[in-house]
Every structure is written in C-alpha cells, then in structure tokens.
Amino acid sequence: MRFRRLRAIALKELLQIWRDPRSLMIALLMPFTQMFLLGYGVTLDLKHIPVCTFDREASQNSQSLLKHFEASSYFAIARNVRTYPELISAIDRSDCKIAIVVPPDFSERLNDTGTSSVQAILDATDDNTANIAYGYAVAIVSGYSNDVALDALGRQGGELQQIQPVAVQSRVWFNEDLDSRNFIIPGLVAVIMALVGAQLTSLTISREWERGTMELLVSTPVTPSEVMVGKLAPYLALGWIDASFCLIIATLWFGVPFRGTLFTLFATTTLFLTVVLGIGYLLSVLIRSQIGASQVALLLTMLPTTLLSGYVFPIDQMPTIIQDITYLVYSRYYVTIIKAIFLKGAGIAALAVPILFLLVYAAAVMTLAARAFRKRLD
Amino acid sequence: MNGPAQPAQAGKIDQVVAEDLVKRFGNFVAVDHVSFRIASGEIMGFLGPNGAGKSTIIRTLCGLLRPSSGRAIVAGIDVARDPEGVRQHIGYMSQKFSLYRDLTVEENLEFFGGIYSVPRAELRERMRFAIDMAGLAGREQAMVGTLAGGWLQRLALGCAVLHRPPILFLDEPTSGVEPASRRRFWDLIHNLASEGVTVLVSTHYMEEAEYCHRIALINHGRLIATGSPAKLKQTGIGGDLLLLECDALGPMLEALQHAPNVRDCSVFGDALHLLVDNAEKSLAEIPDFLASKGLHPRRISRISPSLEDVFVQLIAADVAAAGKAA
Numbered sequence A: 001m002r003f004r005r006l007r008a009i010a011l012k013e014l015l016q017i018w019r020d021p022r023s024l025m026i027a028l029l030m031p032f033t034q035m036f037l038l039g040y041g042v043t044l045d046l047k048h049i050p051v052c053t054f055d056r057e058a059s060q061n062s063q064s065l066l067k068h069f070e071a072s073s074y075f076a077i078a079r080n081v082r083t084y085p086e087l088i089s090a091i092d093r094s095d096c097k098i099a100i101v102v103p104p105d106f107s108e109r110l111n112d113t114g115t116s117s118v119q120a121i122l123d124a125t126d127d128n129t130a131n132i133a134y135g136y137a138v139a140i141v142s143g144y145s146n147d148v149a150l151d152a153l154g155r156q157g158g159e160l161q162q163i164q165p166v167a168v169q170s171r172v173w174f175n176e177d178l179d180s181r182n183f184i185i186p187g188l189v190a191v192i193m194a195l196v197g198a199q200l201t202s203l204t205i206s207r208e209w210e211r212g213t214m215e216l217l218v219s220t221p222v223t224p225s226e227v228m229v230g231k232l233a234p235y236l237a238l239g240w241i242d243a244s245f246c247l248i249i250a251t252l253w254f255g256v257p258f259r260g261t262l263f264t265l266f267a268t269t270t271l272f273l274t275v276v277l278g279i280g281y282l283l284s285v286l287i288r289s290q291i292g293a294s295q296v297a298l299l300l301t302m303l304p305t306t307l308l309s310g311y312v313f314p315i316d317q318m319p320t321i322i323q324d325i326t327y328l329v330y331s332r333y334y335v336t337i338i339k340a341i342f343l344k345g346a347g348i349a350a351l352a353v354p355i356l357f358l359l360v361y362a363a364a365v366m367t368l369a370a371r372a373f374r375k376r377l378d
Numbered sequence B: 001m002n003g004p005a006q007p008a009q010a011g012k013i014d015q016v017v018a019e020d021l022v023k024r025f026g027n028f029v030a031v032d033h034v035s036f037r038i039a040s041g042e043i044m045g046f047l048g049p050n051g052a053g054k055s056t057i058i059r060t061l062c063g064l065l066r067p068s069s070g071r072a073i074v075a076g077i078d079v080a081r082d083p084e085g086v087r088q089h090i091g092y093m094s095q096k097f098s099l100y101r102d103l104t105v106e107e108n109l110e111f112f113g114g115i116y117s118v119p120r121a122e123l124r125e126r127m128r129f130a131i132d133m134a135g136l137a138g139r140e141q142a143m144v145g146t147l148a149g150g151w152l153q154r155l156a157l158g159c160a161v162l163h164r165p166p167i168l169f170l171d172e173p174t175s176g177v178e179p180a181s182r183r184r185f186w187d188l189i190h191n192l193a194s195e196g197v198t199v200l201v202s203t204h205y206m207e208e209a210e211y212c213h214r215i216a217l218i219n220h221g222r223l224i225a226t227g228s229p230a231k232l233k234q235t236g237i238g239g240d241l242l243l244l245e246c247d248a249l250g251p252m253l254e255a256l257q258h259a260p261n262v263r264d265c266s267v268f269g270d271a272l273h274l275l276v277d278n279a280e281k282s283l284a285e286i287p288d289f290l291a292s293k294g295l296h297p298r299r300i301s302r303i304s305p306s307l308e309d310v311f312v313q314l315i316a317a318d319v320a321a322a323g324k325a326a
C-alpha cells in the first residue's frame, strides 16, 4: 500500500461526498432524524400501555409479579378481570393492548422446578405496539424472575459475592424504574450507525461503474486494498461525526447517562464502523448499480439490526434457534458494547468478548472486500 | 498538420506486440487471432466499423480483459501474466469519457498525479503542461462536467500523459468532437509521438486514418490489412480505380457488369467507380465496349483510391472470403 495513492483516493472521495447532496444528507441528517423519530417513537409514545391482568392463582407470588407491571410506567393497569370471556371482551373493546394471565399453578411450579411462566395475550392490530409491549412485558417478567433467583440464592445461603454481577446487570439493564430511554437509546445509536454506514459505502464503487470512471481507475497502478482503504477512510471520519452527534443527542437531549469513557466509545465504534462500512463496500463491489447496492444494504442491515441485535428485544428472551442466529448479527455485539459503555461504564477489558467477535467480523469483511474487487472488466 | 512524419525512433524494440490474440465473450468471438507489432514512437491507427473489436483489443492490451488465447506484450511485459507491471508504462483514454465530472480540472489532474505517484517536485510543472496542452489555462477551477467536448478530450489526454508513459492507448479519443478540435487533438498526438511515445489510437473517421504512420483495418474481430496509408492505397485495393462520369447511371451500371476485365463497379455520388486489373488497358478497352452498346460516357479517367475505397473493397473481399470458407 502506497500512501500517495491512498491519499489521492481518500481526497477524491471526500470531494465527491462533499459535492453530492444525497451522500451528505444520509451522512449528516439521518442520525438526527432517526434519533428523534425512533428515540421518541420507542419511548414516549409507548408509555402507559393499557394492560388487563387475570390472576388465576391470586397468591403472594402472582400478586408480586403483577405489582411489577403496576409499578412500571410502560403499563397502566386497565382492569383486573376474573374470567376469560371478560378478558376477551376487554381486548375486543380495545380496553387494553395486552393481557397478562397468571396460571393457577404459577407458584407451585416455581417452587417445584424453579421456573414458571405467564401467558401474554396481545392485541396485534397494531403490530408494532404489540411487539414493543411484548418486549416490555418480557423485560418486566425477567426483572421479576431475577428478583426471585436472587431471593432463592439468598435463602439457600449462597455466597452473595458470587451473584453480585447478575444483580448489577439486571439493575442496569432493566433498572428499577425501567426507564426505557436508558435501555433503548444507546442501542438506537448502534442501529443508526449500522444503517447509515452501510448505506454510505454501498454507493462508492457502484458510482464509479455507473459513471464510467471505473474503466480508467482500473487501468492505473492503484491496488484493490488502496482503493478500499482510501475510499473507506472518509466514511470512517463521517461515522465518527455521526457517533458524536448521537452521543450528544442521547446525553443532552434524552438525558441518558454516559458512564463510560470517550476513548472506549470511539475505539469500539471505529471497530464497528469498519465492519458496517466494509459490508456496504463489499455490496457495492458485488452489485454494480447504486440503487441495487443501497437497497440490498438497507435490507441486510435493517431487519437483523432492529429485530435481532437486542436493541429493543432482549436476546436471552428469544427462542433458542433465533438466539443462535443472532450470533451472526454483527450489530448485536455493538449493541452489547454500547449499552455497557453508556450504562455500566464498561472499559475495553470488560468488553473483550464482543470486541473479539467484532474483530473477527472486521477481518473477514475486509479480506473479502479487498479480494472481491478485481481490476478487470470481464 | 504536416502529414505523418516518420516514427522518431524507428528501429527500436516493438513497444506493443499482439500474437495470435483471441478474445471470446461466451461463444462470441470478439477478437479473432489478431497479430501486429507497434514500434517505439509509431502512431498505429485502428480503423473499423462499430463492433469490429477495436475497444476489446485495446482493453486486452491494457490488461483490463484477459485474452482467451494468444499473447499481448506491452513494454516488454506479458500483459496476461503481469497486468500490474504494465500499468505504470501506459496511458489510457477509454472510449467513454472517464474523468470525474464532479471534480475540477485541477483536482482531476492532482488525483491522477497521486495515483501514478508523479514526483511531487515535478507535479506542478506537469499539471501546467497538461493544462496548457488542453487549452484550459485560466479554467483550472472549472468543474469538469461543465466543459465542452474538445476540452474534455484534451484534458483526458493530459491526465493520461501526466506520468509520462512511453505507450498511449487512445480509444476513439475524437468521437463526437467538432472537426477543428479533432485537428488540434491530432497535432497533440503527433507532438507526443515525435518525442518517442508509442501511440495506438482507434477511430472510425476515415480522414483521421491518414494522420497515422500505420493503419490496421479491423472487421468482425479480424485484422484484415495493415500498412501505411500510402501503401494501403497503393496495394490494398488489389487493382486500379477508374472514375466514369456519365448522364444515365442506370444503363451504364447495367452494361458495365458485363464489361471485360472490370472486377467491380459501384455508384459513387453521381459517377461510377470501376475496379480494374490494369488501368491503361481498360482505359483503351472500355469506351469501345460501351460504344458498342450505344453508350457514351462523358469522361473516364484513372483516380487514386481513397482509404475509404480501400476499406470498402477490403471488407467486401473479407466478407466474400468468409462466405466461401463457411
């Protein structure tokens, strides 16, 4: 790799981004609009979801679980019903969006097997609300079950020292007041970085093909890795700017605490950006049209990142098969990382595992991308 | 333009060699066993209709396409084996304009200066040279997309020679450019060649072929003739050409089909071109033959064939030969 050529490519790319309103819009405006749109969308609009409860056991345990729902600002208890028909009509009349049914053997099974379950019935006419309400319900139940687990260990005289990490984690992730903003906004930063990053670089090679400039570029001594690194460099800089925007909006506007260090944030963000920018670049190399590449980039990043990264829906509450799939979703590691940095103040060492996964991903994507670009027309 | 001068450094090694070059796209043969050599400082012109395979040959020589078989050697390097080794020695102007339209004149030059690692100490001076050559002095900050055709082509040439390559591949550099700009462009090519640069240039303008030291006629992926314009005009047609002026073309054309020793007869404007084996013999013979049919041409004279005549004739012969072979 030669610095002169790298610099020439990077400077040229920077000038082109600067003069292309579309790229600039994606790069600089999208973080703002997405932060505000999604930030409000997933927090304010979905507080006080009306919930019906049907406590078929009416024990101390079941009441204590339902208390968690009552205490949460996500849910407002609309009614306590005593029969299924009553529950169904409540949902039909839209008195509630979600109903929680505690089975008659709830405590019995909890005592016998250590696990138990409750039933959630959802009004799915508004799919999105239903999904999110379900996510919240799962979060609350898992918060409750953590309490139970801690209780049980405490009673058995287990070493409290040992279980401390679990306690800290459950508190920070689903903190007592269950402030969804703290839980969701850091993850949102990850989602935005993933979307914007892949979008931007998905255009960079296809643009050269479409405009006919590629034929000349490949006839020069420039190497594939110089093209790749030179082209990604300015987008990495844009990514840092975006990350700064997101950080500022998250902390100053939404009031999310930032307990980590800027160094950890930017180091891990750089790693994550390497992955997403590299994926966008790879798509751009493989699909020689700008529209095609950006559509595929959107598709490939949007769904996995929003559904499977754990940014709203906790991964450990998903079916095992889906949980296994999430290991392939690179955003998942960054969501873990960024939540831990924001809420727990985690440092590099504490994040070694997800960082390692991202490193592997980055290396694989870079290798593939550098190889996929052939200096040939056939 | 003073007509083609002789190659400045004739006798040196051949800078470009194609040996039995074949390029297939699937089953389609775009380049069909083509062989030629270009000497240092020589201007070789590729002449041929659209789809003949000119661009494909040039791209193969630049290492942008892998030859299906045969060899391409540029600057002494086997292109298929070491395409990267060739890059620094060549300048390329692709058929489609391929500078960055959203960059300024200066930014484009700086970009290619960086890509070719032109020594920093020399870059300013070479950019100056390229800007002057393109006639763009004072418009260094103009966005390239706003420039008209002639300037675009000269700037593209300027970018292609910024790193002083000994070999230039120019694929239809003057297409779509007005004649005055084309003349100017060819002056630039001749200046470069006189400094020893080897130039392979394709065109579909017949008159431009006259500016080349040597021409290769290409049709259907085959090289059907090579030689200097003078030599092609002398021998390429395989006979002598007569011009016959008359009042009624129809009956004359009809009658001449059966005239002795007339190999071909075609309408050319409001006159006829006759291809004959021997001009003197036919000049004596034809008026008598026509008189016997009651026809009297106004004038009949020997003319020297234009390149276009030669080209038309050679392609017709090539098509006939291919037809027979098939």
Ligand SMILES: Nc1ncnc2c1ncn2[C@@H]1O[C@H](COP(=O)(O)OP(=O)(O)O)[C@@H](O)[C@H]1O
Binding pocket: A378, B025, B028, B030, B048, B049, B050, B051, B052, B053, B054, B055, B056, B057
């Ligand atoms: N990449 C390609 N794939 C398939 N066919 C091609 C390709 N490039 C060129 N051709 C075909 O090869 C023939 C020669 O094309 P080209 O070299 O561009 O001709 P010219 O430059 O003389 O106009 C044409 O018929 C063209 O359609």
Ligand SMILES: [Mg+2]
Binding pocket: B051, B054, B055, B056, B095, B171, B172
């Ligand atoms: Mg062509």
